[in-house]
Structure formats: structure tokens, C-alpha cells
Amino acid sequence: MPDFCDELEGLDPAERERRLFKDVPKLIERARKATGWAAHLAGVDPRTVTSREELAKLPVLRKSDIAELQKTNPPFGGLSTKPAGTFHRLLMSPGPIFEPQAEGPDGYGAARACYAAGFRRDDIVHNSFAYHLTPGGYILESGCFALGCAVIPGGVGNTEQQLDAIAHYKPVGYVGTPDFLKILLDTAEKTDKDASSIKRALVSGAALPGSLRAELKQRGVAVVQCYATAELGVIAYESEAQEGMIVNESVIVEIVRPGTGDPVAEGEVGEMVVTSFNADYPMIRLATGDMSAFLPGVSPCGRTNMRIKGWMGRADQTAKIKGMFVHPKQVAEVASRHPQVGKLRLVVGRDNEQDTMTLMAECASPDAALEAALAETLQSVTKLKGAVKLVAPCSLPNDGKVIADERPVG
Numbered sequence: 001m002p003d004f005c006d007e008l009e010g011l012d013p014a015e016r017e018r019r020l021f022k023d024v025p026k027l028i029e030r031a032r033k034a035t036g037w038a039a040h041l042a043g044v045d046p047r048t049v050t051s052r053e054e055l056a057k058l059p060v061l062r063k064s065d066i067a068e069l070q071k072t073n074p075p076f077g078g079l080s081t082k083p084a085g086t087f088h089r090l091l092m093s094p095g096p097i098f099e100p101q102a103e104g105p106d107g108y109g110a111a112r113a114c115y116a117a118g119f120r121r122d123d124i125v126h127n128s129f130a131y132h133l134t135p136g137g138y139i140l141e142s143g144c145f146a147l148g149c150a151v152i153p154g155g156v157g158n159t160e161q162q163l164d165a166i167a168h169y170k171p172v173g174y175v176g177t178p179d180f181l182k183i184l185l186d187t188a189e190k191t192d193k194d195a196s197s198i199k200r201a202l203v204s205g206a207a208l209p210g211s212l213r214a215e216l217k218q219r220g221v222a223v224v225q226c227y228a229t230a231e232l233g234v235i236a237y238e239s240e241a242q243e244g245m246i247v248n249e250s251v252i253v254e255i256v257r258p259g260t261g262d263p264v265a266e267g268e269v270g271e272m273v274v275t276s277f278n279a280d281y282p283m284i285r286l287a288t289g290d291m292s293a294f295l296p297g298v299s300p301c302g303r304t305n306m307r308i309k310g311w312m313g314r315a316d317q318t319a320k321i322k323g324m325f326v327h328p329k330q331v332a333e334v335a336s337r338h339p340q341v342g343k344l345r346l347v348v349g350r351d352n353e354q355d356t357m358t359l360m361a362e363c364a365s366p367d368a369a370l371e372a373a374l375a376e377t378l379q380s381v382t383k384l385k386g387a388v389k390l391v392a393p394c395s396l397p398n399d400g401k402v403i404a405d406e407r408p409v410g
Contacts, residue, residue, distance in 0.1 A: 002302040005115035005147075008249040009303045016305065020252055021050045023277060031282040036069050036078025041284070052263070056254065060261040060273055060287045066231075067095050076100065080281050087280070092133045093230045100281055101138055107278070108135075108233030109250035110143025113226040116239040116246075116301075117202035119173045121148035126166055126198065128154045128176030128184070129205070135230045136205065140175040143234070149173070159183060163193040170197035178203040178212055178223065185219055196220065202237075204228055207311075227290075227311060231283050232276045236308050241300040244307035251276045253308065254285070255294055258315040258402045259328030261285065269293045269400030271315035272308070289315050291400045317403040319348050322355045322384055328402040330381050334359070337377050340370065345396050346386070348405045355407070357386035366390035 004010055011019075028046035031037040040061060048054055069077025075084050075098050084090060089101035102108045119125055125144045131137035131153055144151050152169055154162040154176070163184060174181055181201055188195035201216065201223045208225050216223045226237035227245055235253065236245035247253045254263050255270040264270040272290050276283045292308040299307055318327050326346065335344050342362035349356045359378050363370065374388045 004303065005112045006249075009112065009246075009305070011304060013298075013304055013306075016249070017052075021052075021055075024049050024055065024252075024275070027275075027277055027279075027282055028284060030081055030279060031079075031284060034078050034081050036073060036076075037282070037284070039078070052252075052254070055252070055275065055285070056256075056261060056263050058261075058285050060256070060285045061283070062287045063095065063097060063231075063289060067097055070098055074098075076281070079283075082280055089138070091135045091138075091230070093135065097230070099135065099230050101135065102142070102233060102278055103280065106142060106146035108139040108142050108228070109248050109276075110140055110226075110228070110234045111146035112143075112248060113202060113228075113234045113237035114140070114143040114147055114149070114173075114175075116237055117173070117224050118200040118222065118240075119144060119147055119149050119202070123147075123149045123173055124152065124169050124171040125149045125173035125175060126152045126154050126162070126169075126171040128156065128162065128174070128180050131155045139228055139230075139233055140202065140204075144173075144175070156180070159187050160191060160193075163188055163191065163195060166197065167194045170194075172197060172199050174198050174201040174203075174221070176201075176203060177206040178208045178216070178225070179206050181216065181221070181223075182212065185216075185221075202226060225310075227308075229274075229288060231281070231286060232274050232288075233278075235272070235274055235288075239299055239301040239303060243299055244295040245310050246299055246301075246303045246307050247305045249305060253306070255292060255308075256287075257332065258291070258317060258400060259330070259332040261287075266294050266296060267398070269312055269398055271400070287315070291315050293398075293400075312400065315400070317401060317405070319346075319403050319405045321348055321357055321382075324382065324384055326357070326382050326384070326403065331359075331402045333381050334374065334377050338370070338374060340365070341374070341390075342393055343396050345401060346403045348403065348407055350407045357382075357384065359386055359388045360396060361388065361390050362393045362396055363390045364393055 025046040087100040129136035224238035228234045252275040254273040258271045272288045291312040295307040298304045345360040347358045371388045
């Protein structure tokens, strides 16, 4: 039998979908007991949301929406199903966005990521994620605790003090950013302190270039990464196969066209929208603002859930053109008025010291009348004039960009 954290990781994909969507109506019903969710999901019949197709009909919730809701309905914008005083820790992320700490065994769903990184019961793990106000330290710590590991709460900074703890306790594992792991190892060499016990690492919160992964491996540390957010916990993680990130069993991930809630085809880059099953602080179609794409098939490690390519940029492609902000949702509005076109891409440039914009539109049967109609709609929606160029289907780049700002920098 494969070495998995639990039996869910090897489920038949169809059975997984059945189990997840059996629970979605109950999730929506519970969420609507909170005032914010009741307003956001007004008119939704939970009993009908039993498939991805039905889920995709629900409105997305953006992090910016959460921040606005929290201003008018503190502390959690009416998105929590129980009072703030009943949680153990009340946390804060940049934005600012305020969130309660997830509770219960493995409340952030981090155990599977920690297990895939090679952490096992009675291992000692050094945690260099922040513990001050932000959830980072607690997210990965909770996964280690769920596996029966002991954790050194290193937090951020105080590098030499952290190295003293590492030399004394001799942890086999590390969780934190990849950058800080390199700093720890570099400083250990310079100060003649022993960090050689660290053999495995689970990193997040920063890019992991192949060159850095290779360097850390050469120095004796096998590194994998996970993708997590404060509101959702661990969304996806790498296994030893290192072929994409495996979606966590505790969430549903969709990839949608930026500016909309509409799912894209498999393999197409788009924005990650995630539904989690935290009963106390549920998230239903939360738009993360991060871009990725689904990979075909299953991981060579044997885990059967869908995989994402990893982080592929930000979905918020808002651009200021001639003093006016243009948003991806406005490009989506243009598309909705002209169903005969496919993918759109608004290219922003400079010519004669003036901002320019050109709407690239995929179309199987281009004609001058359609081009003129698109230009008129573009001006109506954005209040700015722009050129239109009709191009062949599937000719625009698969990078998830709805607005491509190609103006020179500096």
C-alpha cells in the first residue's frame, strides 16, 4: 500500500467528488447562519449545489470583499458562524484582514503536506514561520502536531538564537520560507554552528527556484513546497514526485477566468477559487488572486486528487490607462456582450508618449463589423478608446493574462 497520510489520498476520483459534493449543501446551509454569508448567498438553494457545474453558478468572494465587510461588520464581516470570543486565537493578515485561528485536529489541513514532506511521529521540526498576529506559524505547526511531531517555534528573525535551538534540539525537519532556510544554513557555516540535523523541509510563502532547491539538496536537505492562505489553510502540496502540487482533500479548487467566476478548460491558466469546509469560518468560492492551471492525470506518487502547476502569478491585473483604472472584470463584460468571440486579451502599450490599448480577440470568423462592435463596447465599458485586433482561435498565450501591461518600465 502506498505511504499516505490517510486513505482519502488514494480515493477513486469519482468517489472523492461524490463525497465532497455530498457535503457542500450542508456547508452552505451552515454558512448562511452567518449574516455575511446569508447576504452573499441570498437566493441560493443549498440542495441544488451538488456538482462543480452548480458550484460555479455561485458568486465568488474576493479578499477585498472580506476587508470591506469587516469594516462595516467587525470583526469577521459576518463570515464566521460563531462569536469571536469563542475562538482560541484572533489573528491578522496584511490588508488588514482579520481571521480566527482554525481549530480542531489539523484545522488548517496541513498534516498531509507535512507527511508528504517526510515528517513522522516523534520527529522534531523547526518552524520559522511568523507567530506574531499572522497565522503562518500556526498553520504548519498544527499539521506537525497532528502527525505527532514536536515543534520548535522559531518564528522570524533572531537567526543566531534559532541556530542555538537547532544545534541543541537537532530537528530533522524545517518549515518556513526557502529563503530563510538558506540564511540559516549560510549563517551556521559562518558561525560554526551545527544545523546538519535538518534533512527535510516543507517551504511556502516565497518562490522556490529550481536552483535554490538544487542547492539545498546538495547541502543535504530534501525540499518540497506547499501553497496555503490564512483563510483556507493548505490548499495544495508537493510530494516526493515533485510533479505539480496535489490538491488537499479538505478543499475544492476551481480555476476560473480572471475577472469572472467562470471555470476554464483543463490546462488553461486562470485564477484559483477555493471552497473550504471549516465549519466555524467557511469559505465558499474564495478567489485567492493567485494564478495556476490544472495538470492532467494523477501524480506518479499515487495520490489521486487533481494537481495544479503551482503559483503562476497574480490574477489582479488592474492597469491605470490614461488616468483611468481598467479591471479584468471589464474585459469579461466586453466578452459577455459578444459571445461569438473566444479568449480576450487587452494589451496596454505606449506610443508617442501616450498610453495605448489594443483588444486582442480570438474569433473563428472575423469581419469588420464585429471589430467595430467590439471597439464600441470596449469604449462603453472602459470609457477609453482602444484598437481591436481579431486573431485566430487558440493563438493567444495560455498565461492567464486578461490585461497585459507591456508599457516600458522607467
